[in-house]
Amino acid sequence: MASGSGSLMWFRKGLRIHDNPALEYAAKGTRFLYPVFVIDPHYMEPDPNAFSPGSSRAGLNRIRFLLESLVDLDLSLRKLGSRLLVLKGEPSEVLIRCLKEWDVTKLCFEYDTEPYYQALDVKVKTYASTAGIEVFSPVSHTLFNPADIIQKNGGRPPMSYQSFVKLAGPPSWASSPLSIALPSLPHVGHVGSCEISEVPTIEELGYGESEQDGFSPFRGGESEALKRLRESITDKAWVATFEKPKGNPSAFLKPATTVLSPYLKFGCLSSRYFYQCLQDVYRNVKRHTSPPVSLVGQLLWRDFFYTVAFGTPNFDQMRGNRICKQIPWNDNDELLAAWRDARTGYPWIDAIMVQLCKWGWMHHLARHSVACFLTRGDLFVHWEKGRDVFERLLIDSDWAINNGNWLWLSCSSFFYQYNRIYSPISFGKKYDPNGDYIRHFLPILKDMPKEYIYEPWTAPLSVQTKAKCIIGRDYPKPVVPHDSESKECRRKMAEAYTLNQKLKGMVSEEDLKNLRRKLEEYPEQEAKTKRIRQKLVG
Ligand code: FAD
Secondary structure, X not given: OOOOOEEEEEEOOOOOOOOOHHHHHHHOOOOEEEEEEEEOHHHHOOOOOOOOOEOOOOEHHHHHHHHHHHHHHHHHHHHOOOOOEEEEOOHHHHHHHHHHHOOEEEEEOOOOOOHHHHHHHHHHHHHHHHOOOEEEOOOOOOOOXXXXXXXXXXXXXXXXXXXXXXXXXXXXXXXOOOOOXXXXXXXXXXXXXXXOEOOOOOOOOOOOHXXXXXXXXXXXXXXXXXXXXXXXXXXXXXXXHOOHHHOOOOOOOOOOOOOOHHHHHOOOOOHHHHHHXXXXXXXXXXXXXXXXXXXXXXXXXXXXXXXXXXXXXOOOOOOOOOOOOOOOOEOOHHHHHHHHOOOOOOHHHHHHHXXXXXXXXXXXXXXXXXXXXHHHHOOOEOHHHHHHHHHHHOOOOOHHHHHHHHHHHOOOOOOOOXXXXXXXXXXXXXXXXXXXXXXXXXXXXXXXXXXXXXXHHHOOHHHHHHOOOOEOOOEOOOOOOHHHHHHHHHXXXXXXXXXXXXXXXXXOHHHHHHHHHXXXXXXXXXXXXXXXXXXXXX
């Protein structure tokens, strides 16, 4: 490469120094390096109409997590003789302006399989190729390249975890050392007239200080990610015996899992480095658990969903999604709001939704509970609506994983045993009979005796009075009766499955409308038959 020319390293996810092949390549043989992050106002600007503080796309917790990650990245770059250049605007426009303004011959960024980035990258790559700028965009967000797996499977993504794992085999890089540290980085070149800023604060983005009561306890950034990773893997016995379904979803003082998901989401932690660290532990213990339940197994779940998501058109919706069952979900926004705002009257469900709102993170089985409750378990609300709430509020919100798990939990794809419904009462009680988790996230119920903490509406009025929590006044009554509604949901799912089978998945809008009508008429007919029977008996 001619000296005097520079490289532009475009950070999007992959907010790290370790195992960052795009950064490494950008830094190689160049005089100047421009490390850039573009703040997209659509993603970051406050939305006063949103149901909770944040932008229309992201809750305040995730915005804060991202800013912390950027500050940490900037600090690390500075230690290496560089710095982060923050620009604002529509990312492709900003990028193209920078490429025009700066003497750049190499553009490097981590490959991203999300539809948003796929579309963005086409624009930027098209400009780069006309301008004769080399583009380097390696796959380093996942263990495998989803496109390779799909190709190995004859052009379609594998639809089961087992077949995915078999196809994938051990990753090619597994036994070679990853580049973990960089000695130094080239200087930043002249920035010309491009408007560069420091990483903004939450307040600079327009958020008031008192906007949210209580922030997530998890801090963003690569330093924090590596610290958390080290803490997790220090306990070799814990790593070796990790079995996902056995964790306690109500453990909040010390969560039962690693809480590395937000760091993996933003790429503050490399999944490949995490994988190698786990393999190191496994090599040093006599016995260890295996996929799907082990920690390596969890990383493979992540890659599984990335692969299916990448190879499935319209993966994030029911319509036009060939792997998704067509189900006549309802559009009941009142039920949706009760669920979203932690007002279902089921303390286990509401406590989880408060944790989502305050922390932006909950245990996997807690996510199972509330996703099942909203969809096929109780409320029969469309999974896309629940997905949207998670997408906005989770600090680990991840397009492929979130959609994949909502498809799973709503029995729309991957998992079809719709008769297995999580009870909003007994499931949590199994792990936390005293209800400490509920008392923490729903302090209004903190004095409710343990006998009633999962079903406070059954407490005698004297008990409610003593606990300073009158049900129906201080805390809501159940929004639906679980026993009858879950039965009703099973019936609807059975009918929908039959229709999908009969029409071989080619269910039209009209077919769904007809089914919805039939399902709504049915209880009336049943009630009529009952009345007639009673008359006859009477
Ligand atoms: P650990 O158990 O420590 O696992 C380590 C890593 O493995 C995780 O950080 C994650 O990257 C990956 N992983 C674990 N479980 C899964 C899984 N089921 N699918 C895919 N990857 C997995 N996870 C997200 O990262 N982002 C999301 O937006 C998201 N949405 C979800 C929505 C629903 C309805 C459900 C049921 C689950 C969702 N998950 C999501 C998956 C899972 O709940 C979280 O990854 C996990 O709880 C994160 O905690 P952890 O890092 O302590 O996990």
